[in-house]
Amino acid sequence: MKYRKPQLLQGNEACVEGALDAGVRFFAGYPITPSTEIAEGMARKLPRVGGVFIQMEDEIAGMAAVIGAAVGGKKSLTATSGPGFSLKQENIGYAAIAEIPCVIVNVQRFGPSTGIPTAPAQGEVMQARWGTHGDRPIIALSPSSVYETYYLTTAAVNFSQKFRTPVILLLDEVVGHMREKVSLPASGRLMVEKQNYSDIKEYKPFDERKLPPLVPFGEGVYYHITGLVHDEHGFPTRHPEVVVRFMERLHRKINHHRKEIIMTDYTGHVEPKVCIITYGCTVRSARAALQKAYLQKRWPVSLLNLQTLWPFPAEEVKRLADRCDYLLVPEMNMGQIVGEVEKYAHGKAEVLGINRYDGDMITPGQIFQHIEGCFS
Amino acid sequence: MVYRQEIMLTGAGGQGLILASIILADAAVQDDKNVVQTQSYGPEARGGESMAGVILDIDPIYYPRITSPTVLLSMNQQSFNKYIKRAGENCLVIVDSTFVEDVGNQPAYSYPITARTRLELEKEIVANIVALSIVNTMADLVSRQALQESVLKYTPEGSSDLNLQALELGRQLTHSYD
Structure with missing residues (x-):
């Protein structure tokens, strides 16, 4: 092209x-x-x-x-x-x-x-x-x-x-x-x-x-x-x-x-232990956190960018829940998409919301901290 | 080598700092660098706080907010007081001494940007371009050619001469420390 x-x-x-x-x-x-x-x-x-x-x-x-x-x-x-x-x-x-x-x-x-x-x-x-x-x-x-x-x-x-x-x-x-x-x-x-x-x-x-x-x-x-x-x-x-x-x-x-x-964009480890599922500007913070966790620390971490939010990418989340121990869902609200992820993870992976609601972006550090928590 | 420049342009709303940041970002595109430009401001059209950030890198830029500025420009006292806390040891700090009177113990390059612009160009409105020229000359961010082209692209027709003079005045002011 x-x-x-x-x-x-x-x-x-x-x-x-x-x-x-x-x-x-x-x-x-x-x-x-x-x-x-x-x-x-x-x-x-x-x-x-x-x-x-x-x-x-x-x-x-x-x-x-x-x-x-x-x-x-x-x-x-x-x-x-x-x-x-x-x-x-x-x-x-x-x-x-x-x-x-x-x-x-x-x-x-x-x-x-x-x-x-x-x-x-x-x-x-x-x-x-x-x-x-x-x-x-x-x-x-x-x-x-x-x-x-x-x-x-x-x-x-x-x-x-x-x-x-x-x-x-x-x-x-x-x-x-x-x-x-x-x-x-x-x-x-x-x-x-x-x-x-x-x-x-x-x-x-x-x-x-x-x-x-x-x-x-x-x-x-x-x-x-x-x-x-x-x-x-x-x-x-x-x-x-x-x-x-x-x-x-x-x-x-x-x-x-x-x-x-349904359009999604997956990056990171192919057999992840932790996957970050997010959308919009928060994907950028997640990418920065992924770079540190996956490329520098070599941890099995990945990122699923939800370009389509509705209809919800249920199959993608189900597949990840089968393979991962943790699904992290950062979003700039008090928890919205996290409920959908929980629904389709169906208890197969632990779903953790990461939230910020003070009018600014979630930082890469905030997400990295949660990734680190999953490995300790 | 890590090449990452995080430039913070701060001052009052209406001083033209967001425009200056857009011009800088556009010049960086011409120089084939990766760039992200963001801004933070209140609901007022004039007055209030204004902060514009430009990140330059050769790698992809993910998180668009400035984490530790390598260059900080403050065009008024209030913004200096607020953002100086975020400047690390190696941060290049530039202030407009027309409005920033007290820099404390902070090593800072201080130029009477607005006062000299008023005096020599008789139009305060291009103080942002003078400041941008100082920032670029001191920090060597983008090529002179690209900066000039971007200034002409983003400023209204008929103001080209004035803006080119502003760029030149900025360069001259930096010589005052030589």
Whole structure:
């Protein structure tokens, strides 16, 4: 693959680049620290590629406009942070049931409420999964570097198109605001999900056997979109059999593609005694700790970077639990993903949370201390 | 040999230190070094504390926060008092004597950065570029060529001459210790 010249790029800027390269041509939102640079970048760059940027009156309207543009056939994205993410939840649920592809970027800051606007945290891992009501699956990705932000933004756009679902990209203040040297792939060389509308004669927007693309409104197909539970044609129903088929399809389209959606990055010893399982900016601290424990001390330690948080990489964790004595789960909250790890470790390995919740990153030293504890 | 430079630029919000750190990081990319730039600031647009960090290395940089600075620049007393505790024995400490009056027993290079900028360039706004030039001349972080290009890239059009003069003034000030 060809790469562009190395450049200095901020995480939020990389999100803009990734979105544009993946074909996003519509952004609506309401700026909020620490996600503002995404709105700024989109405002600057979208008009140059024939796209549309709208600053809406609030976050709720931002989400609604993104859904509308997606139905109109544009790849759409919005960006926000904590309080704005809460406001968007109701409309995210609408996108989930109506199966409208869109991407919601949440640059996590310290909460709840206004919290500490400029301080990082990883407090919205569970909100990403369960924030909107009703039982529906979701895809959520979390990058740990500027390059990963670029890459996972394109993945988020592609997943949203292919599976016709809202996809949540969980950044944190550290990754969003950090600048790094990166070489992005030369434009156009990346895989971009393209929709094929050729087979629209027999078009059923909510076909039970397939994953039909969303034919944009105005393209000659008549169908219905609603937040009510609906049949294959989009019309409301409460017929129990249809409702069951509807619910199962909604979950199946994500669960049957777990292999494709779940992305993890494993480094370190192949037969580890201790494995660190983490995500987002905390991966960076873990890598530094791993370097000392594995490369310098030669201890059997490894690291699993969860680029996909939802659906949860259950198989990966199960396999590690079979082989390891300890699973360490550092995160910048009082324990969220650690519960999932415990669930799938199923008592086969001891699961230890490492937490920090004072508005700054977990240090490599803090993680190393726990690794050391496992070997003494 | 371990080559790792951790540069801390500290002062009050509005003194342009975050911009200076971005310029330094961009110059490092041009010199093909690995670099991570971070910042810490409050919710205010001006005033309050501001700290920008740049890490340069030839190896990959994982943890992006500064652990022990090799260079510390302080542009006001408050930031000096706060961050000097983190400076190790071999840390190069540079202060703007316009605002930092008391450095205690700390061996520090003290230059009247803002005062001289005001006097010679009649525009205080480029004091950050003067400070950056001093830091780079003293610590030899990035090439002069790269720094100059990055300054021109990140500052508004029409201010090129002023910024180039600021770079030159910074270099001249360092000679005052020769």
